[in-house]
Amino acid sequence: MSKPDNKPPAANPAIRLVGLGETGVKLVETLAMIAPEGVVAHSLDTDNRSLSRCHQSKTFLLGQAIPCGLGTGGDSALARAAVESDSDDLAGIVEDADLVFIVAGMGGGTGTGAAPFLANLAKRAGALVVGVAATPFDCEGIQRCNQATGGLRDLKQVADAVFHFPNQDVIQLGDSDLGLNQALEIANRHLCEAVLGVSRMLLESGMLNVSFADLQALVRDRHSLGAVVHVEATGADRTDEAVNKMLSHPAVRGGETLKEANSLLVHISGTEVTMAEMNAITTAICDRAPAAKLVVGASANGSGESIQLTVVMAHTGRLAESGEEGAPPKPAPAGQESGSGFSDPFNAPGADSYLDLGSESSGTGRSGFAYTPPAPTADALTPECRDDLIREAAREEPNRAKRRKIVQEMLPLEIVSKGRFENSEPTIHQGEDLDQPTYIRRGAILN
Template sequence: MTTQNQIVSSADKLKEPLALKVFGVGGAGCNAVEHMAHGELARVRFTAVNTDIQSLLDLSIECVMPLGAALTRGLGAGGDPEVGRAAAEQDADQLRKLCGGAEVVVIVAGLGGGTGTGASPVLARVAKEAGALVLAIATLPFECEGARRQRQAQAGLAELKETADAVLCLPNQRVLKLIDERTSLIETFNITNDLLAQGLRGIWRLLTRGGIINVDFADLCAVVCGQHAESSFACAEARGEHRGREVVEKLMASPLLEGGTVLNQAESVLVSLVAGSDLTMAEVNRVMSRINHACENAHIIMGAAVEADLGDRLCVTVVATRPADSNPEKNRVASAGTTVLEGSAARSIEVSGG
């Protein structure tokens, strides 16, 4: 028997099927979608696009597409965003076809190099021309990667904000707070890919799960839109008797939210809670009370959904946007001379002659 304080919904199922396509762009983006295309996200259509054909051959996902083969000869963009942009423009018609039928296109890219930085805005533009809403999830370089790469990432991020409907950022520098001196380079980038996968999983649940308190893509755009704002995201889950308290503690300690600082400075926040049918009103109140206290001046949009497959897990996704000039770390690095902006065709390789 269902107790009175349990949230029960007949919407414990998918919404009307959402045509969602995810594109990994460039080396980092392709590695990320390769990492994502498993488990719960296996039902999502992933496409990897890159100017480096060999990197595409190394992937296991079904749909891959070389960019600008006539221009780059399949050897990559050499870290030059203009080459990445030209390669994407050369194959814009093919990209547009791949976006066809999608209601939402998600672009995953690492900014600062050639293909991810230069091609992502082109893909965002052609996806919108094909009738899709466009969300970009971008990583930003480690400080040790140098000033040039930081500047290119800044320019690419600004252009993505102009072309995509919404942009979320994961600054790689924050990942350093999750590792120690013995963590290998491969492990470090796997952590980044895990965080990107968590973010995409949270967004996917938000967009596809029928909600008791519903949120949709328009709500997401309302939170993250703004050329002079930076948007961050974090996901956490907990299980057991004290999961409501534990999931908030994980969020508040997350380096992606700078230990709660991002929430303190946020102007708008989206919160999505997803749990099994045992989700209680008391748990929702507990989570939202802590988040409301952390961002008292923010406009908050909340959604809650029930998903039986989660069992006793409570999953919370937070997307927060603050003014771009409110990040002291970014301002400190900028004053030192380096600008940092925060925040799947057939398996056969198709070489286009342009």
């Protein structure tokens, strides 16, 4: 009689924090210092300099044979090649993980090009994949913003959900004299607080626990942009202060994001949280999201008299199902964000078609960006997609036939006398004059 396996199941979900590129490495290194026990942090980059500054997270140099540790210079295609060359090692990083946070800054090379590939590896390993993406300020230029928009879209197509943190939203919180260091510090703090809030919510036991299954039900296979808000308040009016901080957060946009969300996960943490405080917070949220599915958790963990509020907002998946067209994006007024939480809305075409990837947007609300998606890999082509490509090539074939035939032109060179060979007989062999250059005798065209 065989003995039963006495190995107990894991008490908590296995969480991985993976930072990609310079921005992702900096953020994950910060998170590794303050993350709860049980969270494993990895820093991945093609630039060896950024990895040399890491002391808390596990480091891995991407593409040792391609960029050779010198970075990609903003080339996302080179980053993609580098990460593909290390796919076996990266698969080991996400192996046996229940939840993988992929933290990356969009707009550069490594984060933009490597994040979708790593998200796909984590999905194949069976993990719940959540992208955490920071996008650049508008002042960083159209090309960088354009590349960030494309990278965000590629990541959204693979990850279960993407929490988007536009750096541009930080300007709404400060005045025009806000310093660059201060703006970046605020943007990074919002992102780190959100990731930590979700991690603690899943790992720390409480009075009303939020399980990993609750998060899975909220974001699994939605392939959409979501938002996470984490705020803290103290004092006698800490409940009202927490609600006001949540509503003033750029990701909430005064309550519009709550109204658009169809699922909400609310977690309240603090010492001696009363029922009146819980009712006040949940009522304020439900008033702004009456139709959303609500999951509430609470714990007594906290410091001093503070109360911490974490809200995860999930939208309906925006990737069109097979044979279904996505809803056209609503143009946002100038200077305002779209419903997805960033200023450049787009809809992905059907997963079976690569022909319309660059034509689903008319440019309205895209700030003049013209994103050109990467070519599909051979294993991603379905039979229907292959037939579409063949038909497209057949339509272009007549245009090739209409091209003007190239004719070899002769240079107007002066005829030089043959000297003593002037009166000699031509060398004829099988009807060809061997005294003429070969390319003239054979009618070859020179470039």
